[in-house]
Amino acid sequence: MALDLARLSRSLPWIALAVGLVVPFLAQGSLYLLTTASIALVFIIYTEAWNFLAASGQGSLGHAAFFGLGAYASALIATSFGLPPLLTSFLGGLFAAAIGVLIGLTCVRLKEWFLAMVTFGFAIIIQTLMVSPFAGISGGWDGTAAPPLVSSSVPFAPFVQYYLILAVLIGVLIGFRHLLTGRTGLAFAAIRENETEARASGIDPVRYKLFAFALSAAVAGVAGALEVHQFAYVTPEIFGTDYSFWPIVYAISGGLGTLAGPIVGTIAITILWEGLRGLGLTYARFVIIGLLLIVIVIFLPKGLISLPERLRDWRGRRGEPPP
Amino acid sequence: MAIDPGTLLQILFWGLYAGCIYILLATGVNLIFGVMKTVNFAHGTLLMLGAYVTWSFFVATGINPYLLLGATIPVLLLFGVAIERLAFRPVLGSHKLNEIFLSIGLIYLFENGAALIWGSDYQSLRSPFESVVIDLGGFSLPLDYLIIILATAGMLAGLSVLLRRTRFGLALRATSQNRKAAQLSGINVERMDMLAFGIGAALAGAAGTLWAVSGQVFDPYMGSVPAVKAFAIVILGGLGSIPGAILGGLFYGVAESAATYTLGGAWKDAISFVVLIAVLVIRPTGLFGERGE
Numbered sequence: 176m177a178l179d180l181a182r183l184s185r186s187l188p189w190i191a192l193a194v195g196l197v198v199p200f201l202a203q204g205s206l207y208l209l210t211t212a213s214i215a216l217v218f219i220i221y222t223e224a225w226n227f228l229a230a231s232g233q234g235s236l237g238h239a240a241f242f243g244l245g246a247y248a249s250a251l252i253a254t255s256f257g258l259p260p261l262l263t264s265f266l267g268g269l270f271a272a273a274i275g276v277l278i279g280l281t282c283v284r285l286k287e288w289f290l291a292m293v294t295f296g297f298a299i300i301i302q303t304l305m306v307s308p309f310a311g312i313s314g315g316w317d318g319t320a321a322p323p324l325v326s327s328s329v330p331f332a333p334f335v336q337y338y339l340i341l342a343v344l345i346g347v348l349i350g351f352r353h354l355l356t357g358r359t360g361l362a363f364a365a366i367r368e369n370e371t372e373a374r375a376s377g378i379d380p381v382r383y384k385l386f387a388f389a390l391s392a393a394v395a396g397v398a399g400a401l402e403v404h405q406f407a408y409v410t411p412e413i414f415g416t417d418y419s420f421w422p423i424v425y426a427i428s429g430g431l432g433t434l435a436g437p438i439v440g441t442i443a444i445t446i447l448w449e450g451l452r453g454l455g456l457t458y459a460r461f462v463i464i465g466l467l468l469i470v471i472v473i474f475l476p477k478g479l480i481s482l483p484e485r486l487r488d489w490r491g492r493r494g495e496p497p498p
Numbered sequence: 499m500a501i502d503p504g505t506l507l508q509i510l511f512w513g514l515y516a517g518c519i520y521i522l523l524a525t526g527v528n529l530i531f532g533v534m535k536t537v538n539f540a541h542g543t544l545l546m547l548g549a550y551v552t553w554s555f556f557v558a559t560g561i562n563p564y565l566l567l568g569a570t571i572p573v574l575l576l577f578g579v580a581i582e583r584l585a586f587r588p589v590l591g592s593h594k595l596n597e598i599f600l601s602i603g604l605i606y607l608f609e610n611g612a613a614l615i616w617g618s619d620y621q622s623l624r625s626p627f628e629s630v631v632i633d634l635g636g637f638s639l640p641l642d643y644l645i646i647i648l649a650t651a652g653m654l655a656g657l658s659v660l661l662r663r664t665r666f667g668l669a670l671r672a673t674s675q676n677r678k679a680a681q682l683s684g685i686n687v688e689r690m691d692m693l694a695f696g697i698g699a700a701l702a703g704a705a706g707t708l709w710a711v712s713g714q715v716f717d718p719y720m721g722s723v724p725a726v727k728a729f730a731i732v733i734l735g736g737l738g739s740i741p742g743a744i745l746g747g748l749f750y751g752v753a754e755s756a757a758t759y760t761l762g763g764a765w766k767d768a769i770s771f772v773v774l775i776a777v778l779v780i781r782p783t784g785l786f787g788e789r790g791e
Contacts (some may be wrong), residue, residue, distance in 0.1 A: 464606055465607030468606065473589055
């Protein structure tokens with residue numbers, strides 16, 4: 176049984192990939208389902224980016240800053256220079272990374288509380304900058320148009336779009352997996368557990384934390400760009416706390432610090448969210464998400480992916496032999 | 499640029515008045531941190547709840563809203579005690595990030611709970627002294643500003659007496675200085691946690707009353723910007739230091755008021771981050787902070 180479980184968990188990535196590939200066909204031509212699935216993919220990318228930063232021990236409360244900067248940069252470059260959005264999305268990511276390094280420089284020396292306060296503030300300051308001093312470029316509160324990721328003249332455009340985003344997600348996952356299972360992952364773990372000891376073993380925490388900031392900002396920026404090119408529009412609302420909190424909700428619900436966590440969390444919460452929308456709830460949806468987050472933090476700190484393990488523990492405690 | 503003394507005084511009073519709300523918020527954050535070593539990121543929602551509770555009492559009774567401070571404070575106190583007991587207690591001492599994530603859950607819960615109860619439109623309240631102005635030679639001071647400044651000073655003085663002159667205050671300060679030793683001397687530190695959180699919430703609620711009475715509009719999502727400013731003040735004054743929160747709040751209020759006057763209203767909110775980032779670059783533990791955190 177244990178052996179089977181091990182084999183199952185090894186084949187899980189392939190099962191997930193297969194599911195990802197067939198989803199557009201399961202949607203059976205429903206544009207709503209396909210769009211929801213594409214956006215969920217974007218948010219998985221975004222959540223993985225946030226999660227990567229968290230793996231280095233840094234919890235950001237203002238990742239919408241990078242998500243939004245990538246989105247704006249890509250939309251503006253694509254509009255002004257007529258470049259394809261798929262290319263400008265990555266330029267947007269680069270721009271977000273550049274700002275990420277600047278913000279990171281003030282943040283790497285900070286510990287949990289201060290880091291959270293500062294990142295929380297940065298998203299709001301960037302929103303303020305966008306709607307007043309830079310309103311001439313950004314379009315102020317009205318926002319600006321973003322060319323569609325895949326032109327609607329392309330046959331099966333929503334399908335093509337979905338698979339493009341899926342490809343980016345797979346690339347991001349492979350990259351993060353490579354980094355987190357290698358030297359970088361070890362260094363992150365050392366820094367997360369005890370920064371002084373990490374320094375004593377020859378790890379330069381500042382360098383690694385800054386690297387985490389830059390890469391996380393870049394990937395979040397790409398995700399932001401992919402999102403607005405789907406909606407064909409971007410407004411400063413993108414820097415709001417909602418967009419900062421979503422990746423946290425997804426990562427915590429799924430399982431912090433694992434690659435699978437953000438995937439599980441994003442999909443589970445998206446299904447819940449859309450289901451509640453179906454019931455006609457508006458504010459109550461957020462109330463439910465808030466309560467769920469509190470309950471998960473208190474009772475299931477390792478997220479939904481630890482649920483099978485926890486259930487086994489509970490069964491074991493009730494006197495039944497563990498499987 | 500020559501500024502006449504009247505304008506200067508006006509900027510100063512504006513700053514003092516704006517500072518009051520931030521001081522009450524920041525003092526609460528620091529009081530809670532001092533005792534529990536945790537930061538409540540949902541503190542801004544308590545300000546919002548304070549404003550709505552005052553508004554509800556006002557709509558129901560029509561009493562002078564300043565007197566409703568006496569009704570709002572106990573409500574928020576109980577509310578804070580409940581939050582500590584039900585949400586923060588179970589994760590206290592686990593990873594610090596958990597406490598931050600918990601706050602996010604609370605923000606979702608309270609903001610949208612408030613939207614369900616009170617609706618998401620802007621609300622406002624009229625002070626009975628709205629048009630009363632005291633003429634002070636060179637400039638005119640609205641009576642509301644004066645009352646708000648005096649009320650804040652009164653509450654802080656009350657807090658100081660509570661902390662320095664009572665057995666409860668002694669126990670609270672002992673818990674904040676050394677939790678284990680306090681526990682060994684028979685102090686129920688968990689009760690101190692609850693009460694510190696309650697008092698912090700009550701101060702935020704009082705700030706909410708003052709916010710509403712001063713004629714500023716509020717909606718369920720209004721808490722985050724004042725909360726960020728309170729964090730800037732906390733960083734400025736040092737995490738956990740109450741005198742730091744008061745000095746930082748005064749300095750901050752005046753800086754904001756001066757920036758609004760010279761640079762224009764759009765910078766009112768952004769200035770907090772300029773202050774915040776400048777302080778952090780120079781001294782990551784804050785200007786008056788002793789404890790590195």
